[in-house]
Every structure is written in C-alpha cells, then in structure tokens.
Amino acid sequence: MIRNGASKSLESNPSDDICPVCKSNRYLTPSLQFLINPECYHKMCSTCVDRIFTSGPASCPVRYCGKTLRKKGFHKAFFGDLKVERECDIRKRVGAVYNKRQDEFETLLDWNNYLENVEGLVFDLVEGGKEDKMRAEEKLRAYKERNLGEIEANKRAGLEEIEMEKRRERAEKEAARQRRLAAVREAEEEKMDVEKSRREVLEKLASGEGDAREITEMAQKVVLKKSGARRIASEAILQSNGSAKDPNLTIRGLKKREAPVAEKPYEPFGGVDLAPSRYVLQEDYDSEWLANAKKDQRHAAGGFSLHEYYARTMFEAFSGLGVFIEDEMGSKALPAVPSSIGTEAAAEASTGKIKVEHKMELDDVF
Amino acid sequence: MKFNIDDLPVLFPYPRIYPEQYAYMCDLKKTLDAGGHSVLEMPSGTGKTISLLSLIVAYQMYYPEKRKLIYCSRTMSEIEKALAELKALMKYRSDELGYVEDFRGMGLTSRKNLCLHPSVKREKSGTVVDARCRSLTAGFVKEKKDRGEDVQVCIYHDNLDLLEPHNLIPTGVWTFDGIMKYGEQHKQCPYFTARRMMSFCNVIIYSYHYLLDPKIAERVSKELSKDCIVVFDEAHNIDNVCIESLSTDITEDSLRRATRGAQNLETKISEMKESDSEKLQNEYAKLVEGLRDQDEAREEDAFMSNPALPDDLLKEAVPGNIRRAEHFVAFLKRFIEYLKTRMKVRQVISETPPSFLAHLKEYTFIEKKPLRFCAERLTSLVRTLELTNVEDYQPLQEVATFATLVATYEKGFLLILEPYESDTAEVPNPVLHFTCLDAAIAIKPVFDRFSSVIITSGTISPLEMYPKMLNFTTVVQESYPMTLARRSFLPMIVTRGSDQVHISSGFQVRNEPSVVRNYGHLLTELSKVTPDGMVVFFPSYLYMESIISMWQGMGILDEVWKYKLILVETPDAQETSLALETYRTACCNGRGAILLCVARGKVSEGIDFDHQYGRTVLCIGVPFQYTESRILKARLEFLRETYRIRENDFLSFDAMRHAAQCLGRVLRGKDDYGIMVLADRRFLKKRNQLPKWINQAILESEVNLSTDMAVGTAKKFLRGMAQPFKASDQEGISTWSLKDLEAHKEKADEEIIRALREAQENPEGKEQIGDGMQVDPDDFGIDEDDEAAMMEIDA
Numbered sequence A: 001m002i003r004n005g006a007s008k009s010l011e012s013n014p015s016d017d018i019c020p021v022c023k024s025n026r027y028l029t030p031s032l033q034f035l036i037n038p039e040c041y042h043k044m045c046s047t048c049v050d051r052i053f054t055s056g057p058a059s060c061p062v063r064y065c066g067k068t069l070r071k072k073g074f075h076k077a078f079f080g081d082l083k084v085e086r087e088c089d090i091r092k093r094v095g096a097v098y099n100k101r102q103d104e105f106e107t108l109l110d111w112n113n114y115l116e117n118v119e120g121l122v123f124d125l126v127e128g129g130k131e132d133k134m135r136a137e138e139k140l141r142a143y144k145e146r147n148l149g150e151i152e153a154n155k156r157a158g159l160e161e162i163e164m165e166k167r168r169e170r171a172e173k174e175a176a177r178q179r180r181l182a183a184v185r186e187a188e189e190e191k192m193d194v195e196k197s198r199r200e201v202l203e204k205l206a207s208g209e210g211d212a213r214e215i216t217e218m219a220q221k222v223v224l225k226k227s228g229a230r231r232i233a234s235e236a237i238l239q240s241n242g243s244a245k246d247p248n249l250t251i252r253g254l255k256k257r258e259a260p261v262a263e264k265p266y267e268p269f270g271g272v273d274l275a276p277s278r279y280v281l282q283e284d285y286d287s288e289w290l291a292n293a294k295k296d297q298r299h300a301a302g303g304f305s306l307h308e309y310y311a312r313t314m315f316e317a318f319s320g321l322g323v324f325i326e327d328e329m330g331s332k333a334l335p336a337v338p339s340s341i342g343t344e345a346a347a348e349a350s351t352g353k354i355k356v357e358h359k360m361e362l363d364d365v366f
Numbered sequence B: 001m002k003f004n005i006d007d008l009p010v011l012f013p014y015p016r017i018y019p020e021q022y023a024y025m026c027d028l029k030k031t032l033d034a035g036g037h038s039v040l041e042m043p044s045g046t047g048k049t050i051s052l053l054s055l056i057v058a059y060q061m062y063y064p065e066k067r068k069l070i071y072c073s074r075t076m077s078e079i080e081k082a083l084a085e086l087k088a089l090m091k092y093r094s095d096e097l098g099y100v101e102d103f104r105g106m107g108l109t110s111r112k113n114l115c116l117h118p119s120v121k122r123e124k125s126g127t128v129v130d131a132r133c134r135s136l137t138a139g140f141v142k143e144k145k146d147r148g149e150d151v152q153v154c155i156y157h158d159n160l161d162l163l164e165p166h167n168l169i170p171t172g173v174w175t176f177d178g179i180m181k182y183g184e185q186h187k188q189c190p191y192f193t194a195r196r197m198m199s200f201c202n203v204i205i206y207s208y209h210y211l212l213d214p215k216i217a218e219r220v221s222k223e224l225s226k227d228c229i230v231v232f233d234e235a236h237n238i239d240n241v242c243i244e245s246l247s248t249d250i251t252e253d254s255l256r257r258a259t260r261g262a263q264n265l266e267t268k269i270s271e272m273k274e275s276d277s278e279k280l281q282n283e284y285a286k287l288v289e290g291l292r293d294q295d296e297a298r299e300e301d302a303f304m305s306n307p308a309l310p311d312d313l314l315k316e317a318v319p320g321n322i323r324r325a326e327h328f329v330a331f332l333k334r335f336i337e338y339l340k341t342r343m344k345v346r347q348v349i350s351e352t353p354p355s356f357l358a359h360l361k362e363y364t365f366i367e368k369k370p371l372r373f374c375a376e377r378l379t380s381l382v383r384t385l386e387l388t389n390v391e392d393y394q395p396l397q398e399v400a401t402f403a404t405l406v407a408t409y410e411k412g413f414l415l416i417l418e419p420y421e422s423d424t425a426e427v428p429n430p431v432l433h434f435t436c437l438d439a440a441i442a443i444k445p446v447f448d449r450f451s452s453v454i455i456t457s458g459t460i461s462p463l464e465m466y467p468k469m470l471n472f473t474t475v476v477q478e479s480y481p482m483t484l485a486r487r488s489f490l491p492m493i494v495t496r497g498s499d500q501v502h503i504s505s506g507f508q509v510r511n512e513p514s515v516v517r518n519y520g521h522l523l524t525e526l527s528k529v530t531p532d533g534m535v536v537f538f539p540s541y542l543y544m545e546s547i548i549s550m551w552q553g554m555g556i557l558d559e560v561w562k563y564k565l566i567l568v569e570t571p572d573a574q575e576t577s578l579a580l581e582t583y584r585t586a587c588c589n590g591r592g593a594i595l596l597c598v599a600r601g602k603v604s605e606g607i608d609f610d611h612q613y614g615r616t617v618l619c620i621g622v623p624f625q626y627t628e629s630r631i632l633k634a635r636l637e638f639l640r641e642t643y644r645i646r647e648n649d650f651l652s653f654d655a656m657r658h659a660a661q662c663l664g665r666v667l668r669g670k671d672d673y674g675i676m677v678l679a680d681r682r683f684l685k686k687r688n689q690l691p692k693w694i695n696q697a698i699l700e701s702e703v704n705l706s707t708d709m710a711v712g713t714a715k716k717f718l719r720g721m722a723q724p725f726k727a728s729d730q731e732g733i734s735t736w737s738l739k740d741l742e743a744h745k746e747k748a749d750e751e752i753i754r755a756l757r758e759a760q761e762n763p764e765g766k767e768q769i770g771d772g773m774q775v776d777p778d779d780f781g782i783d784e785d786d787e788a789a790m791m792e793i794d795a
C-alpha cells in the first residue's frame, strides 16, 4: 500500500501541474490547460500562449529554444508523454508519404522489409542525431517527389477502406439495435399473451362453463405452445439474419480494384491478323506485261498502285490453301463449352445438386 | 466387484455399487464409443469420481488404443482425492488380476506445491516461486554454466537431465505426497518430473487452468494427442473459468509498471548491443526468416506464451516494423502511452475491439497486425535478452497479451473503461476491463482437439444450458436421480413466515422488518431442531451484513445464541478458514454451531459439510448476480444475441446453480442425511431448474410451506433419521451387490427385447409424441411484479 502511494505521488509530479513559463500552478488556477506547438513541443499554459503569441509570431519563451512559433500552431497534447506525441506527429508525416499497401508487394518478406525500412526512417527522425535526421528528411522528400502519383492513389484507397469500415460498423450497430428492439417487443408480446389468456381463463371460470381444472390446464398448454412457437420463429429469424448479413459485411475481403486499363484503338477486324503467313509479299515482281505500267506515269495517275495489285494477286493465289474442311467439320461436332458454364456445373456438382435439365440444354444447342 | 458393460470388463474396487453409478458408467462408455462429448449430472456423494476412474481405466486397459485420460478438477484437495482414489483402484486391479499393469498416473500442480529447492520453496507467493525457479532453470542459465560461468542452478532440476527422458519415475500412481518423497530421495524435482512425464502417463490429473487458460495450456498440454479423454469434474462453473482465463483488467498502476518494464527492456537492449550484439542479430535473422524456433517451442518454461492464436498466424513471420528489438520496444511504449491517455477519460466507455483498433490507429499509427504479434514478439525478446527477473515484466506481459487478444478477436470481447470504482466515488481509479463475453472461445481448442470431452458435476442443471453456452454438441446428456432406501434428505421450499407474510430477498422487500424478522424466526426455529452444524447462505456479503445487523437489533441473534455458536464468513480467506475451523470444532462438541456465509463465496464452492458438520442448510433468498455490473450486462446482451439465451433465463439459471451448489454441500454420501431449506417465495417457480435428484425429492406437500410447517416437517424427518438404519436395508435398492446388478442387467435386456418386439409388431405406434418443448407448468401465470422484483439489483 505504502509503495503504491509513493509511486502515485511520484507519478503526478509537479511538472504536470506547473506551467514552466509563468509558474502558475494547478492549485491556484484549476482551469490550467497546457498547450504545445509541434515546432518544439515545449508546453506552456494557455494564458501564456495568449499573452505571448496573440500579437503575432514570437520566439519560444523556453530557455535555449528560441524557435519562432505562431499561435495557430498550438494545440492540446493527446499523449501525456510529449516524446510520444512528437513521435506520432512524425509518424503521421511519414505515413502520409510511405503509404504502400501489402498487396503491392510480391512476397511477405518484401513487405516486411519495406515496413522495417520505414520504421528505421521514423526512428532516425525521432531519435537520431542531427545528421541522421537530415538524411532521413532528405530521403523522405526524395521519395515523395518520385512517387507522387502512387501516394495519392494509395491515400485514396486508404480513405476508402476507412470509409468502408465505418459503414460496416454502422450497419452492425444498427442491426444490433434492431435485434434488441425486436427482443423487447417479443417480451412485451409474450406478457400481453399471458395477460390475455389469463383474463380469458378467469372469464371462463367466472361464467362457470366446464370443469375448472380442465380450463386452467388448457390455458397453460396454449400459452406454452405460443411462447415456444415464438421462440422458434425468432430463432429462425436470427439464423436467416446471420446468413443474410454475412456476404454484405465481408466486402472487405475483395481484391483491391485495379487501375482501369487505357482504352486501345478500335480494331475493325476484332484482332484478326491479316498479314500473309504462307508467302512474303515482295517489293517488286518481274513480269513483262506489267513493265509498261511500271514505266508509264499515266497508269498511276488514276490512283493505280502496282503494289496493291501485287498484294491482291498473291492473296487470291494463296487463299483457300491450308483449309481442311473435314477437320473443321469434325471439331465443330464437339460443342465448344464455354468455360464459365463448366465451373458453374462443377460448383453445383460439389454442392451435390446437379440439374439434369441443364445438361440436356447443352446437348440441344446444335 | 467385477462385471461387464457390453463387452468391457470393469473392475470396481467396492463390493457394492450404486445403481446410479452403474448407469453413469454405461453412459460414459457410450460417450467414449461414440467419440463425442457429453454432459452428465450425477448426484453429489454418490461416488462419481471412482465410477469415472474405474470405467475409464478399464477402457484404457481393455482396448488397444490406450486412450489417455486427462482429468481436470477445480481445487487442490479434489485433485488429491482423485489421485488417492486412482491409487486405490490400481491396487485393487493388480490384486484382482494377479499382476501389476503397466500404468502411470500422475497429478500436476504448481511449483509452489511441489518445489524441493531449500530456499525457493520457502517463498510464500506462487509467482515468486515460479520466477525464482525460472531464473535457476532457464535454458541459457545452463548454457552459461556449461561455459564455466558461475551461475546458480537448481540441482533438483539438473539431475533430471541425467535420467532417461521417458522414464524419470517408475510406473504406478503417484500422489503429490508420493512424488515429493520420491523426489527427495532421488534428488530430482517433482514438478519437472511430472511435467516431463506427462506424455508418458495413462492418467493425468490437474487443474482446469492447465487446459483452459491459453497462456498455460499451450505450454503444458500441447503434446497430448487427439484421442485423449478429457474430463472436467465439478464443471458447473466452467463457463466462468473460461471467461476469466481470457479477460484482463488494466489499471493505471499496471500501466505504470509496464512502462517501467519497457524502459528496463530498453536499457537491457542497449547493454546487449554493446556487449553481445550477435545474439540480437541472431534473433533478428530468425524473425526475418519467419521460423519459429524449434527448441523454443519445446522449451518447457518460456516466459509466457501466446494466448489462443490461430495456428496459421503462428507460422507467419513477425511483421517488419517490430522485427528490430528497439523498434518493438518503442512500439510497446507507444501502445502503453495510448492506453494511459485513454484512461484519463472520466466517463464510462464501452467499445468493441474493432472500434478500439480504429481509434488506436488514428492516433498512434499502430496497425492491427503487429499488435497481434505483440505477445510472441515479447517472449522472443525476453528470451534473447536472457532476463532472469522475469516477474518484473509481468505487467508488460499483461499489456502484450491484451494487445494480442484485442487484435485477434473481433467478436466475443468487449472493452469497458470504468473511471470510478463505484457510482458514488469521487476519486477516479480507472480500470480498463477487457472482458471476454463468450465462454466458447477459451474452450473451443479443447473441443476441437479432443474427441471425447466429458463435463460432469453434482449440480449442472439445466443440462442443455451448457452445450448452448459453450457451443458444442453432445452425444449423451443425462441427469441421474438418486436412489435411496430411505428418504435421507429433506428439501423444502419455505415461502411464508409463520404470520403468512411472504418472504423474499427481492429488492423491494428485502429490508422490510417483517421479512427480516421472518427470516430470523426461521433461523431460530431451525437452530432449535437441528442437531450439530447448520449452514446458512446469503445472496451477497452486503445483504448478509445488513440482515445480521438488523437481527442484532431485533434480538434474534441473542435467541439463536442460546442454541448454537454463530460464525461468519468474510471476504478475507484467513479469517474464514479460522471461522471454519472453529465451526468444525463446535460441531464435534456440544450444541453445534451456525455458519453464516455467502452463496458465491469460497465456502459455497469448495467446502463439504458432511455428517455432523452440516445437518441443515438454509438458503436465504435467491442468489442472483449483481445485475448492475456492466460486465454482466454486456455478457447478457451477448448471450442473447449470439446464443439466444434470454437475460432472465440466464440470471435465473445462474442463481439456481449456485443455490444447488449450496444445497449439495451438506449431502456428501448415501449414509449422510440433512435438511435443505430454500427460503424465498421465488423458489417456487424455479424449482424445475434444480438438479433432477433434488427436485425429485421435493414432495408436492413441501413446496409452499410457512415457517412453522417447515419446522414441523423437519422435526418429523429428524425423528425418522434417528431410527436405527442398517446397511443391509439399502441392499438391492440403493446399493447393488453383484447379484443385484446381474438381475438388473437381465431385466434391462428383457426390456430391450420386449421393446424391439413391440416395435416390430406395430412399427408406427412407438413414435415419440411431443413437440420437444420443455413443459414448465409454472410458466403460466407469471407474476409480473415478482419477475420484475427478481431482476432487481441483488447487491
């Protein structure tokens, strides 16, 4: 106990309660509030901040500091330990730049190495000497310049993820609330039921029809059945809820969307390559009845191009070669099953409910 | 006595057997054959342990698989009792069979109970013994010694290394006393002998924690194979054990000490960097590779181990940003600092792990993944640094465990920050409760891993609650009635005082003088008629105090004082044990005594009041939990959401299991007798939730008594008990000789044949009709105010 007390008084050490600048303390000014400026992390009370910095930027009143601070920069510290506060601010800065995501890496090892590097950088910034700091800052700047686009993209992805998470949480909360309401309602109904049937029994008893014991027994049974049925029903609801909500909530597992592929130019032949494969079109063919056309300018005046002529002639000469009708007929007889249907069927088979009609349809295609 | 169950020959070390024991064994065998789990309720005092042991040992010896038995009990004394019974059983078996079987049975308990080291064993606290032992036996200490450095070691431990590792101790059953003596003679440590021999034992007997507490379980129990038979005895509270094993409380003080631990680590790291940076480098290299050190896994005494982590995670490499020792320590410091900041909030906060993590990430940039590795990373670091005074790092370890758990489980846990101890407190004393709401989480690995898990107790009603709460399915679920040759216990429900005013500990009426006076009157009257000892249970300390002071004012205690000595249980364990001792002395001499205690206290759980130590037990009020507790509220909510257990059902179940525990305290055998009085009108509706064997013994004429009627009945009952009663009167009814057993079997066989024949004759006719609903005649006509009163605070 004694040790406990001692450590407690140690913990609430005076520096927590006295402003290092104006020395006013918490006992006299209970509203004392400390602020810090992330330029130098020296803390001072809000009155001091008002007093010193209201009229514009001034230098930090803490001895040997002298950094120029602005009032705008002051805020309350989140952490009790200002070193950690500073570290987290640095992390924020670094994290905004080095924001790669695990799925950008090939292997886990690469990702881990990356993490370690970043951590090392942060460490240099937090604890390193002047030189380390400079170097680290330089690194950070260089990286930022080099990867501006990526950083932006990752930032957006990160925000999206957070948004998604928040939405999920909200949805869950709402669902829980609904369930709670339902439970309350259910309890209420049950109470009403009991009340009602009790009244009925009393009425029946009062009217004096039938055997008293029989009436009470009957009533008991009815109530029990009702409550049992209700319970079963609500259980069913719960189950359906459970299965229904799951797919919605696991959106997180989706693969990260890929940047859209730049649109390619339009291709009229849909990718069919018309380059001749069985011959090579020459620049020039020796033929004497074409000699005239070669020499005489007038032939070309109307747009006639010998080259086009060569191409067409050769194409016609070779067209039809290498086409085997029997083969093509044969391969056509086997219907080319689209692969997606195959997986579907496999999936169905694995669940054990193969639909026969479906198969029949496939056969009927031809 | 020797008999067969189906084809299995069972040796039972007594000449007579109770019918319920036989039924119990049959169901046990069914469970084992089917390879599933079961919940069995066996009346207290009917030889549950010996039936269990003799059947399972017979099973082990008869079938070639030799399935190992892991028998878990709650208290040290229960474990010792079980070991003694096992020893007797094995002796009987070898006498009967004519040879000694190759069999090893052993118990395990903490170092504190087993240590032989002359100075270590004198330490008072268990954690200190553990820590000191670790500093003498850790792997690196031995290495240092081998290198010729001058370090202290424990000779008892090192001697073990000279022995064959699978034969540290001869076969047979070893009680704690036995193993201590053996250890003393052979200068070997009993604790480590038991630990290391665990995988070579046929029967292991230890406490729940070795299996349920994930921090211990991984170390102690992971080598046990899948086909082990696991038994949880006295398991009526198993859900609470599960929950406690995963919950932690974090206070400002523990955070302070964790910070200190982290600072120490920091200095240690920089020291090591200067002196022996190679070690750190090695650790680093290992972590990069993502290899879990093999011998590290085997090391029997790691500083701590991972709480219930999924296996796939364990195989993954440690995340890069906590790979380096100094990075990791900074990480921990940041996390602790964050927690400290959270503790400054002056209003109650309750949040789920995901929302906690989101907030954490926003402010400290700590991601979920490294957090999950926290516990493991810390273990590795502590080992690398070769720290000996590990107990200094306990708070840090708690924080790391918390970090791992909070990052691992999204569901089933809740963080509750309570800035003030009570609603009226002025000085803040914030506690961050990280509470597990789902008992199924801790016990899941057990159900997953072992094919047969048997949950049994004297009072484990209603049976279907347990599979629901712990999320498992049973193959057998049974509650046995108690066969008695004469009515040897008298349960009564007293609802009114002699003046016909209802008595109840319900919130609105509990302090009304008429109610208190009626309770006092009941106490006085019962103390007049009861011979020897009498035990009285109150729902809570608070209520007990207030009612005692009121009784004092009314002169009731003075009246009682004439008949009995009055002793009181207090929250202080030492005071209570002194009171107990005095109570026992008083019961053995003269007029006897009254012990006033609390239904959820120590007395109600572990202490038996057999024979003259308890002739009457009086339960004043229904022992409901304190429903204003935030943790309980959260758990109730969770149970409803997840397992469809309604608040009222759970509270009432929980109250009744404690009441049943209290009642069960006085009846510890068939030759025992006692009166059980439930004094509260609300018991009238809850009697169906009592264990079958108690409920069946309540006669219809004794459920709604007034004080004077109850006293009259008690007098008559006691007069009956005073009649001579020979053991032979029980013969064939409540105890069976071999002949009776045979006859019973024959009859049962005939019964089966007849049923089969009947089924053949009219195949449709035997369909069970029934909608599967439990019919509870008292459900009808629920008294509104009564139910409302029931839910009130029971502080």
Ligand code: SF4
Residues within 6 Å of the ligand: B111, B114, B115, B116, B117, B120, B121, B132, B133, B134, B136, B137, B154, B155, B156, B157, B189, B190, B191, B192
């Ligand atoms: S090894 Fe055994 S005897 Fe030695 S200190 Fe540890 S527990 Fe005690």
Ligand SMILES: [Zn+2]
Residues within 6 Å of the ligand: A019, A020, A021, A022, A023, A024, A044, A045, A046, A047, A048
């Ligand atoms: Zn100031």
Ligand SMILES: [Zn+2]
Residues within 6 Å of the ligand: A040, A041, A042, A060, A061, A062, A065, A066, A067
């Ligand atoms: Zn400054």
